[in-house]
Amino acid sequence: MISMKNIWKSFGSNQVLKDVSITINSGEICALIGENGAGKSTLMNILGGVLPADSGTIYLKGQPVQFANPAESLRAGIAFIHQELNLVNDLPVFENMFLGREIRRRGGTLDLETMMAKTEDLFKRMNIDLDPRAMVRDLDASYKQIVEICRAILMDASIIIMDEPTTSLTEPEIKRVFQMMETLRDQGVGIIFISHKLNEVMEICERYMVLRDGELVAEGQVQDVTPDALARFMVGHDVRSEQLSRVMQIGNEILRVENLSHKHAFRNVSFAVRRGEILGFTGLLGDGRSELFQAIFGADAVASGKVFLDGKEVRIHSTEQALELGIGYLPRNRKENGIIKDMNIFENATIVTWPMYSKRGVIDKTRQEAIFARQREQMGIRMQRLTDNISTLSGGNQQKIVLAKWLAARPKVLILDNPTQGVDVGAKEEIYDVILALAEEGMAIIVLSSEAQEIIRLCDRALVMYQGHIQGEVSGSTMNEHDIMKLATGGILNAG
Amino acid sequence: MMETGRKTGLSRLFSPRWSTESHTGTVVVLVVMIILQTLVLGFDYDSVGHWFSAWGRNWINILRNNAAIGIIALGMTFVIITGGIDLAVGSTLVAIGAASMMMIDIGPKGFLGNLGVTGPFAYAITIICAILMGLILGALTGLLITKGRIAPFVATLGTMKILRSVTQHFMQGYNPRVPRDFLQISNLQVGGLMFMPIIYWLAIAAVLIYVSQRTVFGRQVIAVGSNERAAQLSGVNVDRVKVGAYALTGILVAIASIIQVARIGTMDFANAGSGYEMDAIAAAVVGGTSMRGGRGTIIGTVLGMLIIAVMNNLLNLFGVPPFLREAAKGLIVIAAVLFQRKDNV
Numbered sequence: 139m140i141s142m143k144n145i146w147k148s149f150g151s152n153q154v155l156k157d158v159s160i161t162i163n164s165g166e167i168c169a170l171i172g173e174n175g176a177g178k179s180t181l182m183n184i185l186g187g188v189l190p191a192d193s194g195t196i197y198l199k200g201q202p203v204q205f206a207n208p209a210e211s212l213r214a215g216i217a218f219i220h221q222e223l224n225l226v227n228d229l230p231v232f233e234n235m236f237l238g239r240e241i242r243r244r245g246g247t248l249d250l251e252t253m254m255a256k257t258e259d260l261f262k263r264m265n266i267d268l269d270p271r272a273m274v275r276d277l278d279a280s281y282k283q284i285v286e287i288c289r290a291i292l293m294d295a296s297i298i299i300m301d302e303p304t305t306s307l308t309e310p311e312i313k314r315v316f317q318m319m320e321t322l323r324d325q326g327v328g329i330i331f332i333s334h335k336l337n338e339v340m341e342i343c344e345r346y347m348v349l350r351d352g353e354l355v356a357e358g359q360v361q362d363v364t365p366d367a368l369a370r371f372m373v374g375h376d377v378r379s380e381q382l383s384r385v386m387q388i389g390n391e392i393l394r395v396e397n398l399s400h401k402h403a404f405r406n407v408s409f410a411v412r413r414g415e416i417l418g419f420t421g422l423l424g425d426g427r428s429e430l431f432q433a434i435f436g437a438d439a440v441a442s443g444k445v446f447l448d449g450k451e452v453r454i455h456s457t458e459q460a461l462e463l464g465i466g467y468l469p470r471n472r473k474e475n476g477i478i479k480d481m482n483i484f485e486n487a488t489i490v491t492w493p494m495y496s497k498r499g500v501i502d503k504t505r506q507e508a509i510f511a512r513q514r515e516q517m518g519i520r521m522q523r524l525t526d527n528i529s530t531l532s533g534g535n536q537q538k539i540v541l542a543k544w545l546a547a548r549p550k551v552l553i554l555d556n557p558t559q560g561v562d563v564g565a566k567e568e569i570y571d572v573i574l575a576l577a578e579e580g581m582a583i584i585v586l587s588s589e590a591q592e593i594i595r596l597c598d599r600a601l602v603m604y605q606g607h608i609q610g611e612v613s614g615s616t617m618n619e620h621d622i623m624k625l626a627t628g629g630i631l632n633a634g
Numbered sequence: 635m636m637e638t639g640r641k642t643g644l645s646r647l648f649s650p651r652w653s654t655e656s657h658t659g660t661v662v663v664l665v666v667m668i669i670l671q672t673l674v675l676g677f678d679y680d681s682v683g684h685w686f687s688a689w690g691r692n693w694i695n696i697l698r699n700n701a702a703i704g705i706i707a708l709g710m711t712f713v714i715i716t717g718g719i720d721l722a723v724g725s726t727l728v729a730i731g732a733a734s735m736m737m738i739d740i741g742p743k744g745f746l747g748n749l750g751v752t753g754p755f756a757y758a759i760t761i762i763c764a765i766l767m768g769l770i771l772g773a774l775t776g777l778l779i780t781k782g783r784i785a786p787f788v789a790t791l792g793t794m795k796i797l798r799s800v801t802q803h804f805m806q807g808y809n810p811r812v813p814r815d816f817l818q819i820s821n822l823q824v825g826g827l828m829f830m831p832i833i834y835w836l837a838i839a840a841v842l843i844y845v846s847q848r849t850v851f852g853r854q855v856i857a858v859g860s861n862e863r864a865a866q867l868s869g870v871n872v873d874r875v876k877v878g879a880y881a882l883t884g885i886l887v888a889i890a891s892i893i894q895v896a897r898i899g900t901m902d903f904a905n906a907g908s909g910y911e912m913d914a915i916a917a918a919v920v921g922g923t924s925m926r927g928g929r930g931t932i933i934g935t936v937l938g939m940l941i942i943a944v945m946n947n948l949l950n951l952f953g954v955p956p957f958l959r960e961a962a963k964g965l966i967v968i969a970a971v972l973f974q975r976k977d978n979v
């Protein structure tokens with residue numbers, strides 16, 4: 139239905155796409171996979187009219203077409219849901235749904251009632267529990283994702299590009315998104331689905347296309363391959379998928395939280411973590427785990443409760459104080475909480491350690507360059523110059539930068555909220571190795587994740603939250619997805 | 635070590651390793667205006683030496699007349715980069731000026747005089763007190779904005795009104811006399827030229843370029859203005875950075891105030907410093923600082939101030955009526971922003 143032929147694209151001296159040709163048919167869900175920086179988003183940006191190709195042609199129903207901007211591509215029926223979401227925070231959901239295609243009354247005023255009604259109608263049809271009047275600012279990332287998908291549906295798109303739509307979603311929401319995708323496919327819409335979660339690809343896609351270093355290296359029917367084979371296509375060698383093994387040396391208790399409560403996000407949370415331990419926190423959307431740890435980190439106020447560090451009670455009023463005490467927090471939602479868009483790669487990677495590596499207020503750049511050079515190697519960060527803007531990096535590489543700034547700080551307790559968001563299969567294993575190594579050195583690590591598999595593979599034990607409190611604990615080799623899901627939905631495990 | 639290629643020539647000269655901003659556009663505009671100004675000034679002199687000395691004197695005048703605002707604009711740049719604004723700089727300048735003049739007054743009411751302190755020692759105390767006053771006023775403004783959660787525009791609009799009106803009230807019918815020696819601070823002549831204010835301005839600019847590019851504070855200012863939540867979640871004490879920016883501006887206003895007092899030995903408490911906030915903002919914006927925060931450089935602001943100053947001079951040389959000169963200033967600010975928008979997309 140739509141095809142791209144012989145697409146080339148470079149940024150300066152960086153050749154990003156090399157003679158890529160792909161086709162997407164109506165009524166099919168096609169996976170586009172590849173390592174971080176392989177060129178997936180760039181290819182889709184060309185299809186979506188965001189970037190021009192250096193050379194190559196796009197054919198729509200056999201006719202060559204050119205998209206000078208996203209609006210033209212949209213008019214041709216191609217809706218693009220970006221990796222970094224594009225909603226207007228200061229408008230309510232229903233106005234966002236019609237952004238750029240507002241419904242107007244005669245006379246030109248906005249017909250808010252109709253837009254509202256249409257949105258409500260669509261949400262009902264799609265079984266989405268969301269108030270169209272809610273401000274986008276107040277929505278969690280996963281709901282923003284859902285709003286974006288609904289917007290594409292409203293626009294009657296015949297091709298929908300979804301660039302990593304599931305990274306910040308939890309299991310039930312992913313299911314819901316998949317249901318929406320299947321409905322759309324059955325209506326004849328073609329969907330391009332980008333994801334680093336290969337099990338999702340196996341579950342929802344009919345066809346796959348693999349990009350490596352800007353070249354299309356494999357494509358075919360999903361039913362003919364295994365996830366391991368897909369991973370091999372992506373990185374060019376086998377990717378470890380077995381249980382991680384580690385030497386556990388669990389030391390003294392370092393962080394203890396007692397009956398911590400918040401105005402609304404969480405209540406009565408108590409737990410403790412020891413040196414060298416990897417403790418997981420998981421649950422569904424709105425379980426309050428991010429709010430809990432942002433409060434412990436001093437970014438938000440708590441209503442009541444106590445926090446002990448090394449046995450001494452501490453009252454943390456600012457993130458700066460938390461950092462000085464040896465607590466680190468890698469936030470979720472990279473675009474909003476992690477990336478500082480006006481700063482370059484190097485500054486984004488070092489901001490946390492500026493105060494540590496400075497003399498009389500002057501930043502010691504040489505020292506930080508040395509540390510970053512090592513991290514760059516360790517995590518395989520694909521970039522050009524240190525002084526390039528952070529936005530020139532691919533999504534997964536941006537995530538590695540955000541992670542790097544916290545690893546450089548070497549805190550005593552490191553809280554990682556959705557740390558592998560958008561990171562490819564190979565790099566994920568490398569990040570897991572880094573986390574395990576830090577734990578072996580005695581760092582206490584708390585991993586917040588919505589991916590049950592990540593929790594199971596990485597953590598020694600995990601607490602499952604439900605509606606703002608700790609619903610239960612799973613631990614050791616008996617951890618399994620079923621138990622986690624049960625707790626996460628408010629159930630309890632049978633003793634024994 | 636990593637960066638090579640692309641940036642060359644002028645833009646390389648003006649684009650430090652830490653910053654991703656380039657000032658090519660601003661520099662080009664400035665150079666064009668200087669050439670124009672040189673042409674307008676003409677070459678109607680009997681020797682190159684005479685021509686150069688006339689040209690140089692004109693320049694010294696331009697720079698000296700703009701030094702005070704130029705210094706204030708440097709602080710304003712930090713404030714705007716954090717995403718704030720300080721409308722109170724003009725009123726603060728008057729308040730500090732009045733207080734300093736009361737201290738060194740050689741009349742019967744002079745504060746230090748009555749304590750028996752005179753001469754250079756008195757001047758030093760006055761300068762230190764002025765700077766402390768600027769620091770405190772700035773820090774209080776910052777606290778109002780951060781802890782008090784009042785929008786910067788509103789908070790400083792309030793302090794602007796308060797400081798001006800209180801100063802005028804207390805200075806009614808009081809005309810402090812500034813000792814002659816004190817005037818040397820701004821009027822010291824070397825070889826028949828008066829350029830002390832220029833030296834203060836450039837020296838402070840040099841220090842602040844370093845501060846903004848190399849220090850933790852300078853870089854945190856950018857981070858806070860660009861993405862406040864992400865900065866906070868990186869362990870940056872956002873409130874302290876903001877208070878720091880306003881306090882720094884207060885100090886710079888105090889220095890500007892001393893320079894003003896020492897230039898003519900008197901101050902019109904109703905009008906002095908009024909409009910400075912707008913001129914300082916204009917300099918920052920012309921120099922590439924974004925009113926939305928997160929972007930801007932000290933070098934840019936120095937260049938921006940120079941552009942505005944040279945333009946004033948040009949309009950003067952062209953004989954444009956004074957009332958229309960403000961319109962030209964307005965136009966150049968708007969042009970600068972349009973130009974930058976095109977640049978940044």
Ligand SMILES: Nc1ncnc2c1ncn2[C@@H]1O[C@H](COP(=O)(O)OP(=O)(O)OP(=O)(O)O)[C@@H](O)[C@H]1O
Nearest residue numbers: 149174175176177178179180530531532533534535
């Ligand atoms: N605006 C830009 N300027 C310069 N280089 C860019 C720009 N956008 C992307 N790149 C580079 O192009 C390459 C491909 O990036 P792209 O975003 O397409 O990767 P991706 O496959 O989507 O990766 P990810 O899985 O991490 O999202 C990367 O090396 C990236 O640094």
Ligand SMILES: [Mg+2]
Nearest residue numbers: 179221532533
């Ligand atoms: Mg991408």
